[in-house]
Amino acid sequence: MARIENYSYTPQQAFNECYYEVPDYQRGYVWSEREVTQLLDDINEQADADGKSEYFIGMILVSPSPSQTDHFEVIDGQQRLTTLFLLLSAIKHRLGATEQQRAMIEKLLFTTYVDDKGEIRKELRLVPRYEGASEVFGKLMAVPPDDGSVATALKTAGVPVVGSVDNLLKAYAVAGKWLLDNFATDGELKRFWGFLANRVVFIQIRTDVSNALKIFETINERGVGLNPMDLLKNLLFRSVTPGDFARLKTAWDQITLPLAKANEKPLRFLRYFLMANYPVKNDRSDGVIREDEIYDWLTGEANSRLCAYRERPFEFVRKIAVNVGHYLSFANGRGVDGADSPALARLKIMAGGAFSLHFVLLLAAAGFPGALFEHLVGQLEAFLFFYIYTKTPTKELERNFSAWADELRTIGAIADGERQKMALNNFVATHFASAITAKTGELSDALRRYSLWSMQRYRTIYLLARITQYVDMFYSGAREEGGLGTYTRLEVEHILPQTPEDDLRTAWVAANKNSPYDEYAQRLGNLTLLEKPINIVASNDFFDKKLPEYAKSGNYLTRSTAGLVPVGKNSSITRINAKLKAFRSWDAKNIEARQQMLADLALDIWRTHDVDMAP
Numbered sequence: 001m002a003r004i005e006n007y008s009y010t011p012q013q014a015f016n017e018c019y020y021e022v023p024d025y026q027r028g029y030v031w032s033e034r035e036v037t038q039l040l041d042d043i044n045e046q047a048d049a050d051g052k053s054e055y056f057i058g059m060i061l062v063s064p065s066p067s068q069t070d071h072f073e074v075i076d077g078q079q080r081l082t083t084l085f086l087l088l089s090a091i092k093h094r095l096g097a098t099e100q101q102r103a104m105i106e107k108l109l110f111t112t113y114v115d116d117k118g119e120i121r122k123e124l125r126l127v128p129r130y131e132g133a134s135e136v137f138g139k140l141m142a143v144p145p146d147d148g149s150v151a152t153a154l155k156t157a158g159v160p161v162v163g164s165v166d167n168l169l170k171a172y173a174v175a176g177k178w179l180l181d182n183f184a185t186d187g188e189l190k191r192f193w194g195f196l197a198n199r200v201v202f203i204q205i206r207t208d209v210s211n212a213l214k215i216f217e218t219i220n221e222r223g224v225g226l227n228p229m230d231l232l233k234n235l236l237f238r239s240v241t242p243g244d245f246a247r248l249k250t251a252w253d254q255i256t257l258p259l260a261k262a263n264e265k266p267l268r269f270l271r272y273f274l275m276a277n278y279p280v281k282n283d284r285s286d287g288v289i290r291e292d293e294i295y296d297w298l299t300g301e302a303n304s305r306l307c308a309y310r311e312r313p314f315e316f317v318r319k320i321a322v323n324v325g326h327y328l329s330f331a332n333g334r335g336v337d338g339a340d341s342p343a344l345a346r347l348k349i350m351a352g353g354a355f356s357l358h359f360v361l362l363l364a365a366a367g368f369p370g371a372l373f374e375h376l377v378g379q380l381e382a383f384l385f386f387y388i389y390t391k392t393p394t395k396e397l398e399r400n401f402s403a404w405a406d407e408l409r410t411i412g413a414i415a416d417g418e419r420q421k422m423a424l425n426n427f428v429a430t431h432f433a434s435a436i437t438a439k440t441g442e443l444s445d446a447l448r449r450y451s452l453w454s455m456q457r458y459r460t461i462y463l464l465a466r467i468t469q470y471v472d473m474f475y476s477g478a479r480e481e482g483g484l485g486t487y488t489r490l491e492v493e494h495i496l497p498q499t500p501e502d503d504l505r506t507a508w509v510a511a512n513k514n515s516p517y518d519e520y521a522q523r524l525g526n527l528t529l530l531e532k533p534i535n536i537v538a539s540n541d542f543f544d545k546k547l548p549e550y551a552k553s554g555n556y557l558t559r560s561t562a563g564l565v566p567v568g569k570n571s572s573i574t575r576i577n578a579k580l581k582a583f584r585s586w587d588a589k590n591i592e593a594r595q596q597m598l599a600d601l602a603l604d605i606w607r608t609h610d611v612d613m614a615p
Contacts, residue, residue, distance in 0.1 A: 004207040012197040015108035015125045019071045022078045024129040025249040028164025047195035063209040085126045090175040093144040145176025228294035239313040254321040276363035287402030343377035345483040364405035367412040375611045383432040385606040386439045425610045433608045447599035450524040468557045474576035475556040493530035497540035515588035525595025528558045543586035
């Protein structure tokens with residue numbers, strides 16, 4: 001076993017004796033104003049209470065450089081170490097008028113040397129290598145914390161001031177402001193500097209990289225604990241040699257950077273990835289992995305063999321990266337190949353940002369042939385419609401989806417196309433169709449009572465758009481369900497106006513006893529989709545004045561309100577006409593009748609069907 005050494009250091013001793021590098025495979029600087037201020041307040045409070053006693057701020061875990069005895073890679077503790085370094089620079093600029101003090105602090109921040117060309121160079125005592133930080137860190141140290149020139153220069157150069165770079169700039173400014181707020185005179189600041197330099201203590205643990213990474217997983221940094229994504233990364237780095245660190249870092253970036261760019265939560269993705277790709281067993285027997293259980297699940301002996309991240313870390317990382325690509329495609333309404341998927345685009349609208357559990361099933365079925373995958377998504381859309389619009393708690397779905405993912409992986413592995421289709425038809429019938437049948441009465445009741453207040457507005461638009469699309473498909477004879485973009489761009493028209501003139505409201509109250517105007521104005525039966533120019537003309541007028549405008553609409557559901565188009569016998573138009581109603585007046589009874597009509601149409605739309613089998 002590698003030797004483990006530990007040293008007690010003050011900041012003055014540490015930065016006098018050591019050079020630190022935060023390797024690019026570590027996470028970047030993540031501390032916010034809260035964590036920075038808390039550390040500085042804690043130190044200052046101890047300085048005020050007892051300026052003679054030592055104040056311990058934790059451990060720093062480092063790995064010695066193989067080529068330079070005083071150079072170390074920081075494995076853990078970089079948030080505190082970086083914050084101390086930023087604080088020292090801020091103090092240097094505050095004590096700038098005192099050359100001796102300034103020179104002493106500068107020695108803790110950097111040393112100078114002459115290169116082979118006789119040029120004077122600086123070597124910083126702490127260098128972060130992550131996310132472009134090393135390019136700006138030296139510049140940051142050269143200016144006061146309230147200068148702002150580094151951020152301006154970065155923006156002018158088109159360098160994104162995001163992530164760790166942004167956090168470093170903000171932390172430096174916070175440190176500078178904190179000094180101004182807490183020390184009115186140079187004398188007060190000098191006393192604080194004396195306590196920081198001589199009484200603040202941390203333990204520096206030194207060992208080789210492999211052993212340091214083992215220790216890393218047991219340590220949490222001040223204020224920002226290691227999350228399962230950090231710990232998984234650590235597990236993977238422990239499984240390769242230091243010579244492969246750069247390669248593994250590049251592979252890991254293919255996971256984290258796309259998720260960050262898309263503002264997707266890494267832990268949510270990781271949870272869904274595991275449930276979608278592996279059979280999950282736990283003490284609860286529910287097949288569910290919670291976010292705080294991810295690391296324990298991964299490190300279980302059976303699960304580590306199942307994932308094989310120790311034996312084949314690069315293969316495991318590639319698998320995660322491929323799933324990230326699928327995950328982001330699904331989130332954007334696209335298929336596994338990145339191409340537009342009408343079914344996924346519709347599912348994205350219905351799910352919105354509030355529901356994402358279905359990604360477990362989508363990831364599990366990512367290996368399906370394209371047409372089969374699209375079919376599954378269509379059936380999933382129908383299934384989820386019943387659950388979402390009856391406001392069924394998702395806990396039941398979470399348990400089911402984990403188990404169903406195992407079945408979908410099995411179906412995806414079937415080589416024979418017809419057997420695969422048969423297996424999928426059986427899956428849909430067993431799980432989706434049976435659940436839809438069981439919840440039909442509940443959904444019918446929910447739709448009969450549905451109003452604009454029942455759910456989020458985007459889900460009401462989805463509901464209207466899908467019904468409107470369905471009616472138009474019948475009217476035109478179309479067979480393929482497309483996306484909903486044409487319909488979601490329309491405006492939601494209140495047939496009974498939301499803001500009526502006084503005479504309209506008075507007429508309604510007189511004709512519709514015990515039917516509150518404002519309630520009926522928001523009911524589903526009173527809503528339709530209408531083009532903006534027509535909606536402007538229709539305005540807030542009486543129903544009989546609006547009908548001529550509705551007749552101009554491009555969608556038949558709205559147009560049919562003013563009158564059905566009689567076309568032949570046994571045509572697609574006559575068949576849809578049998579499901580529609582036209583109206584000559586608009587009262588509570590007719591709003592309820594139209595609401596029932598829309599509810600009946602919904603039950604026709606959101607239902608499952610078999611994938612076509614070969615003749």
